[in-house]
Amino acid sequence: MRYKILSVLFCLLIMVGAALHLLLPDKYFSQQEKRTLKQFPGLSWSSVSAKSFEDDIEEYLADQFPLRDCWVAVKTIAERLSGKQESGGVYFADDGYLIEIHRSFDEAQLRQNIDAVKRLQDLMDEQGVSLRFLPVPTAGDILREKLPAFAPNANQRAVIALAKQQGLRVVDVTETLDAHKDAYLFYKTDHHWTSLGAYYVWAEWMEDMGRTPALLAEWTVETLTDRFRGTTYAKVNDPFAAFDTIDAYYKTKTHRVAYNSGSYVTDSIYEDKFLDGADQYGVFLNSNQADTVVSGSGTGRLLILKDSYANCFAQFCVDDFQQTHLIDLRFFRGSILDYIAENGITEVLVLYNIPNFAQDTAVSRCGN
């Protein structure tokens, strides 16, 4: 009797799985994983003999398995229970923070990038344009106390020290961020910083330029979404992950914004369409564009050479300058020196988060 029950149980387990698989329609796209799912592979002699059919069908079964997202959640829970401190390149840090892992930086690439910014700085000095370098520490540095015990973690402050040592005009924001580390500076489920984090750094930069930054209370704060789950969440698939809130900070909400040499012109730096999609942080300045010009009511022309950290930083700058230009060197193909001359740039800011700056191979194009 005992084994009869076990026999039936086992048959149910494999047959029900198989039957549900056959009966339920296949899906095309996974919201959870933000990717198209594997479809049923065609059977042909060439695919069978090349062994790709074997892999394809296994991938198809895994992708289309009934309740796939639940199974993935079960695995994530099991992994965390089994003591795993990381998954998919993300640390499970305290207080629900999912923090991107950077164990070490490529020293050669880092030095090359610092040298490139130094060359640009020297050229700007000759032309009387002021340039500052603003390397932003990420959650992996500011919130390192929350990381798992013994977790290998690249030293971001050494990057700042090296940049200073090589003669860069560095705006060192570590003290400021450390002082506010208990505030909501970084998203729990995304590798970016929050608008609040960007505000403190912006204020530091303003003071460095000898200007007086507007107080936090002077800004209008509007919550764009409180259901944000970002990149680090997507990497670990943790069903218990928190939801983040994306806030906009502005004084005037409308500005003329021209992307990619004016090929798309709009009246706000906030692209609301991103709030419904997979890349919600993209609401700031239309995700990553090659070049962007925002018109404001201030004086002077600012150029930010940047990665995506600058996208939410820019909301604090746009009113203070006549024009705020942003260039993403990963996509921009022109000459930076020509661009600066043609557009009458008066102030240059090189803003990257530190791990990205250390690794990005496009930074070296900044002196072109």
Add this chain to the structure above:
Amino acid sequence: MVFSSLTFLFLFLPAVLLVYFAVPRQAKNTVLFLFSLIFYAWGEPVYVGLMIFSTILDYTCGRLVEKYRGTKKKKLGLIISICGNLGLLFFFKYTDFMVGTVNSLLGTTLSPLELPLPIGISFYTFQTMSYTIDVYRGDAKMQRNIISFGAYVSLFPQLIAGPIVRYRDIAQQLNQRTHSYDQFGEGAKRFVTGLGKKVLLANNIGLLWSTISETEAAQLTTVGAWVGILVFAFQIYFDFSGYSDMAIGLGRMFGFSFLENFNYPYISKSVTEFWRRWHMSLGTWFRDYIYIPLGGNRKGLPIQLRNIAVVWLLTGFWHGASWNFVLWGVFYGILLVVEKLFLLKWLKKAPTFVGHVYTMLVVLLGWVLFAFDDLGKGLAFLGVLFGGGVGFTNTWTHYQLLSYLPLLVICVVASTPLMKNLYGKLQEKCGQTFLLSADIARILLLWFLSVAYLISGSYNPFLYFRF
């Protein structure tokens, strides 16, 4: 196809079970044969021809042996079978190794064949040889039905990673076997246990071994290297014994009973004992078909030592066409001789922990030889075990150790008979209902976790494919 895949669990297995139990008794071997060929073709469609060739070859050899029994040509079938099987094995597995060796010794530039290794060839050539030898020796009757014989050769449960089933052990079952809920339920339980060992333990602890083995020796710490080789020992044990459990369980479901392949090897108190508990079907094969025919221990110590040397050289070589495996075999050959000569007697007098520590240490060092195809890397790793590398320990080592500690503890417990003994005690004291609930809980837990890992993980390499 491997058992630990969704394709097997949710397509192949339901299909074969439905058809197998639907058809009448006379057709069951045909069903097994056909499904086994599909199972094999899934990974290597071209080599199905090889499997059919092997079937026909040994079927014919068996008939030749029977036909010429008692005549001058009595050895004809035997010789064809042995040459044919070893020829196949040698051609596919060792040609490129020989080409490489000849090239490096003589400075020639012969080009290697670079053929993919037919899956499980080391296992099924040994099985088919055992058939002809058993028939020749009169240990088993000739199989008249080629389909039944084909079912034996290609039997998918043990086709690609054993246990190596001697023909005489299942000759009877091939022709007439019974099916019952008891066997099926027990088999299912065993299968799910094996699945859990492979997917939950071997694959996951294997991740740590990948991390450690891919680190340059100069960057490793001594503690990290010891943890690494311990982890490899667990990975290979749970991988291989898990696979054997699945094979034995599936066999039970189809009415076969295969011999056990593992018996908690890591609790051994000597190397001699270890090899009676590790990959037992291979040991048995070498004992029955090589060691004993060479004279075993009946012809005096020098001959016995020679026989041990031969068997262990072959055992090493069987595991892979690479010098590190030969060295690994020789390493164990020497240890077994030393134990035979005096060490076993000493160990018996010593406290038991001495035996355990000595055996584990030696086995771990053996796994270093086994794990690195590249002897240079293996030696560098050995160096780190004994004080080389970047230091005794560092935070990276601590981090890895901490991340894997719960899994390591589970591995330690699961490689001892602790749970089995506990289960045995429960069986005596508790009622049927309790045992049934325990079994159901165990099957459900292992099943759902394993399937969850298979669905979400792309990391599912199978170690014993190479052999």
